[in-house]
Amino acid sequence: MTHSKTSGKAASKRERLANAAAQVLHEQGVATTTLADIARAADVPVGNVYYYFKTKDQLVEAAIDAHAQHLRQLISVLDALPTPQDRLKALLGGWVEQREVTARYGCPTGTLASELDKRADGLDANIAEVMRVLLDWAEAQFRAMGRADARELAVALIAAYQGISLLTNTFRDPGLMASEGRRLERWIDSLGSAASSA
Amino acid sequence: MTHSKTSGKAASKRERLANAAAQVLHEQGVATTTLADIARAADVPVGNVYYYFKTKDQLVEAAIDAHAQHLRQLISVLDALPTPQDRLKALLGGWVEQREVTARYGCPTGTLASELDKRADGLDANIAEVMRVLLDWAEAQFRAMGRADARELAVALIAAYQGISLLTNTFRDPGLMASEGRRLERWIDSLGSAASSA
DNA sequence: GTCTATAAACGGATAGAC
DNA sequence: GTCTATCCGTTTATAGAC
Missing domain, CATH: 1.10.357.10 (Tetracycline Repressor, domain 2)
Structure with missing residues (x-):
C-alpha cells in the first residue's frame, strides 16, 4: 500500500479528501456534489483527486467509512x-x-x-x-x-x-x-x- | 391554457407523463432519472416531453402534485x-x-x-x-x-x-x-x- | 400537436507535463 | 507525488421538419 492510514502529523491529503467528502456529501447529497466541489473543500486540485481515489464511488465509500469511524467513537464515549x-x-x-x-x-x-x-x-x-x-x-x-x-x-x-x-x-x-x-x-x-x- | 385538466376519456399525454414521472421518480430518485426514462415509461418520444413540460423541474413538480392528489383521495376514504x-x-x-x-x-x-x-x-x-x-x-x-x-x-x-x-x-x-x-x-x-x- | 435531429452544457475520468 | 489540460459520454434543452 502506498498510503499510511495515519501519518503522525497533519491529516494526509487522502484523509482531507475523505473528510471533505463526508461533509460536502452530507450538505449537498451525492448526486449534486461534483468532484470539483469535494476537491475545493479539501483544497486539492481537481485532477489530483484521482491519484487518491480512482472513482467517485470510492470517494463516497471513504465518506461512509468516516461516518462509521465517527459512530464508533461516539459509542465508545457513551459506553463510559x-x-x-x-x-x-x-x-x-x-x-x-x-x-x-x-x-x-x-x-x-x-x-x-x-x-x-x-x-x-x-x-x-x-x-x-x-x-x-x-x-x-x-x-x-x-x-x-x-x-x-x-x-x-x-x-x-x-x-x-x-x-x-x-x-x-x-x-x-x-x-x-x-x-x-x-x-x-x-x-x-x-x-x-x-x-x-x- | 392549452390543456384541459381532465379530458373525459383516457388520460391525456400530459397526465400520462405526470403519473409516469411520479412512479419512476419514486423508483429511481430524481437524480438518476433522466427525461428519457420518464418518456419511455409514459410511452412518449423524448423530445416531445418539452411540449408539455419546459424543464425537468416542472416534471418533478407535476409528480409532486400527483402525490398530493393521491393523498387527498386517501384522506377522503379514511374520513368515511x-x-x-x-x-x-x-x-x-x-x-x-x-x-x-x-x-x-x-x-x-x-x-x-x-x-x-x-x-x-x-x-x-x-x-x-x-x-x-x-x-x-x-x-x-x-x-x-x-x-x-x-x-x-x-x-x-x-x-x-x-x-x-x-x-x-x-x-x-x-x-x-x-x-x-x-x-x-x-x-x-x-x-x-x-x-x-x- | 407530434416528433427527429442536434446543439449546448456539464461532469467524470485520463494523459501526460512537471 | 502533484497538477493541468483535455477527452468523452451523458443529459438537458432547442430548432425546426412534418
Whole structure:
C-alpha cells in the first residue's frame, strides 16, 4: 500500500479528501456534489483527486467509512456512562444538540442511506452496515434494561430519530427535533424492566 | 391554457407523463432519472416531453402534485370511517400493505423530500406542503380523541412512519414495517383521552 | 400537436507535463 | 507525488421538419 492510514502529523491529503467528502456529501447529497466541489473543500486540485481515489464511488465509500469511524467513537464515549438509560439519553442529547445542522441538511447517515438505495452501485450495503451497528448498540442497551423486546424497541428508537430528522429537515424546524427528543426521553424513562407499554 | 385538466376519456399525454414521472421518480430518485426514462415509461418520444413540460423541474413538480392528489383521495376514504382510532389504524394498515414497495423504494413522499431538500430549486416547499397536509390530518384525529398534545403525537406518528420506511428500505426488510405497524397500533390503543403516556 | 435531429452544457475520468 | 489540460459520454434543452 502506498498510503499510511495515519501519518503522525497533519491529516494526509487522502484523509482531507475523505473528510471533505463526508461533509460536502452530507450538505449537498451525492448526486449534486461534483468532484470539483469535494476537491475545493479539501483544497486539492481537481485532477489530483484521482491519484487518491480512482472513482467517485470510492470517494463516497471513504465518506461512509468516516461516518462509521465517527459512530464508533461516539459509542465508545457513551459506553463510559453508568446505566443503559444514561447511555440512551446521552445519545438522544447528541441528536438534539445537532438539531440546527439536521434542520439544514438532515441526518448524515439517513440522507446518505436514502440516496444510495436509489443507485445501482453496491454502496447501500456499506451504509446499511453503519446503521446496523447503531441498531445493535441500542438493542444492547434495551436488553441491559431487562427488556425481552429489545430489538423492536431499538428499531423504534432509531426509526423515531430518522423520521424526526426527515421532518426537521423538511420543515427546516429544529424545534421538532427538540420536542421529539423530550418525548423519547420520557418514553425511555417509562420503560421499566416490567410492562410492555408500546 | 392549452390543456384541459381532465379530458373525459383516457388520460391525456400530459397526465400520462405526470403519473409516469411520479412512479419512476419514486423508483429511481430524481437524480438518476433522466427525461428519457420518464418518456419511455409514459410511452412518449423524448423530445416531445418539452411540449408539455419546459424543464425537468416542472416534471418533478407535476409528480409532486400527483402525490398530493393521491393523498387527498386517501384522506377522503379514511374520513368515511367512524372513529379517529379507526381512521388512524386504517392509515397504518395502508402503510403495512405497501411494505414490499417500501422495502424496495422507500416512502414515495419521504424519499422525494429527502432528495429535494438537497437541491437549489424551490420544489422542497411543494413536498413540504404535502407532508404538512398529512400531519394536519393526523393532528385532527388525535384532537378528536381528546388529546391536548395532538400536534406532538401527529409529528411522532408521521416521524415513526418515515423512519421505519427508511429502515425498511435500507435493510430491504418488509418485516420491519409490519412489526412497527403493530407496535404503533398498540400505541394508538393505549392513548385514551386521559394520561400522557409518551 | 407530434416528433427527429442536434446543439449546448456539464461532469467524470485520463494523459501526460512537471 | 502533484497538477493541468483535455477527452468523452451523458443529459438537458432547442430548432425546426412534418
